[in-house]
Amino acid sequence: MEKVGIARVSSSSHSIQVDLSQLERYVIEFAQENAHLDRDILLDIDLIKNRSNIILAVETGAVMASLTPTYEDCRRATSNTTLTNEFIFVIDCSGPMRHENKIDNYRPLFPDMTTVYNEENVRKAEEFTKKMQAGLGGTELLKPLQWLDxxxxxxxxxxxxxxxxDGEISNVNEVLDLCRSILNFTRIFSFGLGHSPSHSLIKGLARTTNGRFVFIHPNENVDIYIGDQLQKALPSCITNIQVKWNINTTVMHTPTKLLPVYANDRLIVYALANDQTSTFDPNSMVESYTHQCRLCEANIGRVPNVNNDRTIARLAVKVRILELQHAKIPRTNTESSLQVRFQEYHQTSATNSEQDTTKEQIIELSLKYQILSSYTAFVGVEKRTDMSNTGMILREGPIESIVDDQPLQRPHSAKRHPISSLTSSNGLNIGCLRKSAQPRQKRHRCVDQ
Structure with missing residues (x-):
């Protein structure tokens, strides 16, 4: 890891040793000889206080730029006067799933959807929430989100x-697909209430829109969790950001559509050279700006003398593949002289052709950089020089539950299923899940009739 701009390196997941003796880089190693890899390796990197709001990571043929605007940057970009955030609360008022009824009706509190925050409007909101009651049928999220779109x-x-x-829906993929079309101007902070909310829905809503998610158990104070997330949503943001790559070679930049970036949050963009063997000119520069002001700039300078394992290139390709997989094929305009039946055929043929082109791009990138996609799979073939299992050692590690990328704290009475890892003499790791010998307990969900 290059030393430029870094004040301190630590880890909250493993014991590490940081070698400071080398001139240009930190060398990080495990402090223990046999470190268990039963959880992610987390590195906490503290940057120097007097630093630029854009940081570059460079390797041969690829650049990663991390933009972290300050509150001052946001004020300059918004002319110091514009209010940029709208806050909307979507409350699920569904009740028991009697006859699988769905909520098809919804209505906003204010005629203009959002209004200025003042005492009068706060009073209206409080009166509205006091009258709210559950029992309107099953959960239906697609139509309210379509209306917001x-x-x-x-x-x-x-x-x-x-x-x-607190419920589940049957069309999670359709809802998440809609969220991808609004993520350019929307973040969703999702809250799962009660015993059994849909984890795929709650996590998917937040991760798709670069938001946050929280699961709130029964008898816990909802206000505390909402207040905590509201603090994360309050900072100002910068929209319509553009990045200019002043580089001496042709590059593919990704993501192609940049999301709004919030104060003290980060926006990561990549540039991938078409010729992976090319080196960047020392005078190459990356600029970030909006239509109102210039935010920051940084010189690429040189490729640091670290291991060049194409990590940045593979991260860039991963972002690009995900972008292609979720891209919507635009409808093409057909000539008005065609009859309706021929228009539909022409439209279908054009759409299929564009889908095939996108599929070919995904497969090409996936195979070239060895990144999994929806159209590719990689098979690992074991090659042993010693066919005996006598050198294998049994190691066990607990499986940790993760909530919003943080380990879940369990009570001491809770039992965990260990992972058994067999390590052979030639360094091959074979992982398997060892089931508990106790019979599996069934879970029942109680619903008031």
Whole structure:
């Protein structure tokens, strides 16, 4: 790891040793000889205080730029006067799933969807929430989100949606696909309430829109969790950011559509050279700006003398593959002289052709950089020089539950299923899940009739 701009390196997951003796880089090693890899390796990197708001990581043929605007940057970009955040609360008022009824009706509290925060509007909101009751049928999220998609915020504004639900839906993929179309101006902070909310829904809503998710157990204070997430949603943001790569070679930049970036949060962009053997000119520069002001710039300078294992290139390709997989094929305009039946055939043929082109791009990138995609799979073939199992050692490690990328604290009475790892003499690791000998307990969900 290169030393430039870094004050300190530590780890909250493993014991590490940091070698400071080398001139240009830190060398990080495990402090223990046999470190268990039963959890992610987390490195906490503290940057120097007097630093630029853009940091570059460079390797041969690839550049990663991390933009972290300050509050001052946000004030300059918004002319110091514009209010940029809208806050919308979506409350699930569904009740027991009697006859699988769905909530098809929804209505906003204010005529213009959002309004200025003042005492009068706060009073209306409090009166509205006191009258709210559950029991309207099953959970239906697609139509309210479609309505929000049609009623987009003003230019330069971003929308923070706080969504509270305790249920499940049958069309999770359709809802998440809609969220991908609004992530340019929307973040969703999702809250799963009660015993059994849908984890795929709660996590998917937040991760798709670069938001946050929280699961709140029964008898816990909801206000505390919402207040904590509200603090994360309050900072100002910068929209319509553009990045200019002043580089001496042709590059593919990704993501192609940049999301709003919030104060003290980060926006990561990549540039991948078409010729992976090319080296960047020392005078190459990366600039970030909006239509109102210039935010920052940084010189690429040189490729640091570290291991060049194409990590940045593979990260860039991973982002690009995900972008291609979730891209929507635009409808093409057909000539008005065609009959309707021929228009449909022409439209279908054009769409299939574009889908095939996208599929070919994904497969090409996946095979070239060895990144998994929806169209590829990689098979690992074991090659042993010693066919005996006598040199294998049994190691056990607990399986940790993760909540919002943080380990879940379990009570001491809770039992964990260990992972058994057999390590052979030639360094091959074979992982397997060892089931508990106790019979599996069934879980019942109680529903008031």
């Amino acid at each position: 049609k009623s987009r915020p003003k230019q330069g504004h971003t929308r923070q949606i706080f969504l509270l639900t």
